[in-house]
Amino acid sequence: MHTYEAHPYKAPEPSGFAEVSTTPPLHEVEAERVGLTDTASHHATTDSYVAAPEAPAAVPNAGGGIFPDQLPADQAMPDPSAPPAAGWESSARLNQNYTFDTFVIGQSNRFAHAAAFAVSESPANAYNPLFIYGDSGLGKTHLLHAIGHYAKHLYPSLRVRYVNSEEFTNDFINSIRDDEGSSFKQIYRNVDMLLIDDIQFLAGKEHTQEEFFHTFNALHNHQKQVVITSDLPPKQLTGFAERMRSRFEWGLITDVQPPExxxxxxxxxxxxxxxxxxxxxxxxxxxxxxxxxxxxxxxxxxxxxxxxxxxxxxxxxxxxxxxxxxxxxxxxxxxxxxxxxxxxxxxxxxxxxxxxxxxxxxxxxxxxxxxxxxxxxxxxxxxxxxxxxxxxxxxxxxxxxxxxxxxxxxxxxxxxxxxxxxxxxxxxxxxxxxxx
CATH class of the missing domain: 1.10.1750.10 (DnaA protein, C-terminal DNA-binding domain)
Incomplete structure (x- = not known):
């Protein structure tokens, strides 16, 4: 197993992503709750934001394997000795049964498992974002939770949040209804690792996608880890703006297949x-x-x-x-x-x-x-x-x-x-x- 020198976790200055839209009216976003949107009738959203710069080039892996052997000088790891972040244990929403120890590795999921393990060991330095796709019931959610558990084991101060697309949508809508938009942003943009499940269910939800777009930009720009699962690879997702699909491809895309x-x-x-x-x-x-x-x-x-x-x-x-x-x-x-x-x-x-x-x-x-x-x-x-x-x-x-x-x-x-x-x-x- 690779070892890394511990440093205090310090985010770089934000740059490159500017929000130019305002909070949408509540009646427009209420229809985006899971179950109320006919995604087949929606089209990809119009790009209403300042274009973001291209993702930075990946750091070459000196060892030739899936695990990063060298960290960029300006990307310091979280301090493993730091105390757990107050209040973040419950908000992580991690299932205690879904760990790497309980995950069965085979040819159908070996690469996805290795990528997930690498992200846990080196958040935001291995592959960011990590995008895992495959049919339902093949272990994608298990890997998401396992990433969160192991990352928190290695770095107790890491702020981790697991959420599925339904929860993200409803949290966003509720924040508008309750006039708590700043609170929503504090929750989702103040994490070190965001694990979002079943991103395909954001298809056609224009306002929710825009909020996720900004959340993704804020996290990625501050070198925070994002891991996403879907039933399809980015290029095959419908009901998403091209700018959103392109960001899904910035890191590593891997799949899980039916087990042999x-x-x-x-x-x-x-x-x-x-x-x-x-x-x-x-x-x-x-x-x-x-x-x-x-x-x-x-x-x-x-x-x-x-x-x-x-x-x-x-x-x-x-x-x-x-x-x-x-x-x-x-x-x-x-x-x-x-x-x-x-x-x-x-x-x-x-x-x-x-x-x-x-x-x-x-x-x-x-x-x-x-x-x-x-x-x-x-x-x-x-x-x-x-x-x-x-x-x-x-x-x-x-x-x-x-x-x-x-x-x-x-x-x-x-x-x-x-x-x-x-x-x-x-x-x-x-x-x-x-x-x-």
């Missing part, structure tokens, strides 16, 4: 170990051979098998796995499962309407049905947490996260929950096969 068989098996072993599950190798190989595209569905299949065994006091073996997963494992040619399909099937199963699922009602029946719908949307589709919340009445992504965790925890313990999830999954998969 060996990595899928390793992921299952790691999951079994973390959950203290006793699962034979042939069962893990069976699951890994049939669930190929999504890590969430892969781990969900493992939990389903072990939950069934626990509820029925049976040993986990291959024959049991084949029975439990027979309707989960479908031909690769099956039609894509949609949110509409999941919600319609769930509503019919619980004898409620889709409007009921989306309503604010918190009766026991509706709450249970809604949480199971959230779990199924997370397991059976590639939808992000914010998008699932949007489908269920505009709920916050943390509500969805709570529902997914609750249902997952109940499955090995409650026959009713296990049967509801299994029967709904089977019905949805059967409809999927019929729609081929």
């Amino acid at each position: 068989l060996e990595t899928r098996i390793a992921i299952l072993r790691k999951k079994a170990q973390s959950e203290s599950l006793n699962v034979p190798d042939d069962v893990m190989e069976y699951i890994a051979s049939h669930i190929t595209a999504n890590i969430r569905e892969l781990e969900g299949a493992l939990i389903r098998v072990t939950a069934f065994a626990s509820l029925n006091k049976q040993q986990v073996d291959l024959s049991l796995a084949e029975v439990v997963l027979k309707d989960l494992i479908t031909d690769a040619g099956g039609a894509e499962i949609t949110a509409a399909q999941v919600l319609a099937t769930t509503a019919a199963y619980f004898d409620v309407s889709i409007d009921d699922l989306r309503s604010k009602s918190r009766t026991r029946t509706l709450t249970n049905a809604r949480q199971i719908a959230m779990y199924l949307l997370r397991e059976l589709t590639d939808m992000s947490l914010p998008r699932i919340g949007q489908e269920l009445g505009g709920r916050d992504h943390t509500t969805v996260m709570h529902a997914v965790r609750k249902v997952s925890a109940q499955m090995p313990e409650r026959h009713v929950t296990f049967n509801q999830v299994t029967e709904l999954t089977n019905k949805i998969k059967q409809d999927q096969r019929q729609n081929r």
Whole structure:
């Protein structure tokens, strides 16, 4: 591992980026909340800011590898011995389960992992910004949190903030509504490392993009680290101004691919170990051979098998796995499962309407049905947490996260929950096969 000489963290003088716009009216930005903007009807924003200078050339890596071997003289590292920044532990919003130790490395993600590790070791000096793209459920969010955790471990005084695009949008809109624009800027421009997830959901949100544009400029110009994830590379993002896409390309762009068989098996072993599950190798190989595209569905299949065994006091073996997963494992040619399909099937199963699922009602029946719908949307589709919340009445992504965790925890313990999830999954998969 490379070592660096510690220096007090000192930002250079800002230059080159001038804001010439004013705060937009509240009624114009309210429509940009997640769930209210039809991104397909929007176009890239008009450039209304003073043009920024080109990004500085990257410092050559003397060692030839991915880790930087030499830091520019004017780019001092944060002081590792400095005390933690007051108040920034909670605002970092980091998931304690997502660290480099719990991340399984394979050929599909090795370069992205190495780049993420390098950024953690040398914030704003390795690759800035770091842009990671790939399909949902492949570990991008895990890497974001891992970067934040390890960077704070190395540099306790580092001010880190993780945020997804939904939270950024809502924070921006709320700051305008509450006339707290300066507070918003203090929060987002006073960090040393900004980790922003699912940037693609800012597409078409003109005012929010402009604010992020300035936030990005302010951070980059002060040599603060920015890490961004997306489902597509910058050049393929639609609904973004060219000036925004070009900034995404200033640093390093890397991707994560669906895991190969060996990595899928390793992921299952790691999951079994973390959950203290006793699962034979042939069962893990069976699951890994049939669930190929999504890590969430892969781990969900493992939990389903072990939950069934626990509820029925049976040993986990291959024959049991084949029975439990027979309707989960479908031909690769099956039609894509949609949110509409999941919600319609769930509503019919619980004898409620889709409007009921989306309503604010918190009766026991509706709450249970809604949480199971959230779990199924997370397991059976590639939808992000914010998008699932949007489908269920505009709920916050943390509500969805709570529902997914609750249902997952109940499955090995409650026959009713296990049967509801299994029967709904089977019905949805059967409809999927019929729609081929």
